Amino acid sequence: MGAPAFIAGDWGTTNLRLVLADADGTALATTNGPGAAQSQSRFEAVFDELTAPWIREHGSLPAILCGMVGSTIGWINVPYVPCPAPPDRIAGSMTRVNTRNIFIAPGLSCRNRFDAPDVMRGEETQILGALRLAPELQKGHHLLCLPGTHTKWVVLEDGVVKEFLTSVTGELFAVINDHSVLVRSDTPAGDISETFGTAIAHVQRFPDAALSQLLFECRSRQVLGELTREQAPAFLSGLIIGQDILAARRTFADVGGITVLASAQLTALYRRACAVLNVSMNAVDGSKASLAGLTLLHSLRTGRVNVA
Known part of the structure; x- marks a missing residue:
C-alpha cells in the first residue's frame, strides 16, 4: 500500500x-x-x-x-x-x-x-x-458482456474497443416486473432458482422464438398453475437473459466465448445461463473494474x- x-x-x-x-x-x-x-x-x-x-x-x-x-x-x-x-x-x-x-x-x-x-x-x-x-484481454478477439439496466455487448480486438451493442435487459425486466400484468411480484429476481434454469432451457428449446412471443408465458403459466407468483420474476429473468445471450451469440458469431464483467450475483446468473446454453464463459470481477x-x-x- x-x-x-x-x-x-x-x-x-x-x-x-x-x-x-x-x-x-x-x-x-x-x-x-x-x-x-x-x-x-x-x-x-x-x-x-x-x-x-x-x-x-x-x-x-x-x-x-x-x-x-x-x-x-x-x-x-x-x-x-x-x-x-x-x-x-x-x-x-x-x-x-x-x-x-x-x-x-x-x-x-x-x-x-x-x-x-x-x-x-x-x-x-x-x-x-x-x-x-x-491482461489476456489485451490480445486477440474477445466479446465482453456488461450486464445492467442497459447491457453492453462489446467487441475487443487487441485491447481496442472495436464496437458494441446495447440491450435494454435490466430496464425491460424492471418495466415488466413492476408495471405489467405479466408478473407483479415482490420476489427478488436474483434468486438462482430452478425456475430461472427452466426459463433458460425453454429459450434453448425454441431459439427462433422472439422474446415478445415468450414473455406472455409469465402470465399464462401462472393462470394455469404451472408457475407461482413468487416464481414469475425468476422465469422472466431467465427468458430475458437467455434470449439476450443467444441473440448476442448469433450477432457476434465471429467472436468466441464471452467474458462477463459484473457483480457476483449477476455473474452467477450468467454463468448458470451459459452452462445451460452451452456457451463458453469467463468472468472478471465487476466490483473491482x-x-x-x-x-x-x-x-x-x-x-x-x-x-x-
Whole structure:
C-alpha cells in the first residue's frame, strides 16, 4: 500500500463513489455522495466537501472521474470518443474541469452491427479495468458482456474497443416486473432458482422464438398453475437473459466465448445461463473494474504505462 496518488470517482446518475487511491489503484479510503441527478449546479461543492478531509491530510491531489458526471446532466459535457477506441485515445480525450486538476473520462460511440447509433458512458472505464485485471484481454478477439439496466455487448480486438451493442435487459425486466400484468411480484429476481434454469432451457428449446412471443408465458403459466407468483420474476429473468445471450451469440458469431464483467450475483446468473446454453464463459470481477479502469486512466495520463 503506497502513498495517496489520486482520487478516483464513479459518479453515476443516482450515486457517487469516491476513492482515495495509491498509484497502483489500492483503495486507501472511500466515501459516497449524491448522484449526478441530485448534484445539479453544485458538482464542485459536492466534490470539495467530500474530499476536503483527504486534501487537508495529504495536500492537493489529481482526480479522475467517470460516469454521468461527464454527460449533459453532469459537471461538464465530455464528448463521446468514436470507435474503434484504444485505451490511450480514451485517456487522451478526458476533459479537464476548468483549471482544476480534475479530469472526466469520455463515453464511447459507434455504429453498431444493426447500422444504428450506440453510446455508452461509464462502462468504458469498466472495460479499461477489465484490460488491467485480465491482461489476456489485451490480445486477440474477445466479446465482453456488461450486464445492467442497459447491457453492453462489446467487441475487443487487441485491447481496442472495436464496437458494441446495447440491450435494454435490466430496464425491460424492471418495466415488466413492476408495471405489467405479466408478473407483479415482490420476489427478488436474483434468486438462482430452478425456475430461472427452466426459463433458460425453454429459450434453448425454441431459439427462433422472439422474446415478445415468450414473455406472455409469465402470465399464462401462472393462470394455469404451472408457475407461482413468487416464481414469475425468476422465469422472466431467465427468458430475458437467455434470449439476450443467444441473440448476442448469433450477432457476434465471429467472436468466441464471452467474458462477463459484473457483480457476483449477476455473474452467477450468467454463468448458470451459459452452462445451460452451452456457451463458453469467463468472468472478471465487476466490483473491482471501475477503480482499475480509473487507475489505468490516471497511469496513462501521467505516462506511467503505455497500453495500445
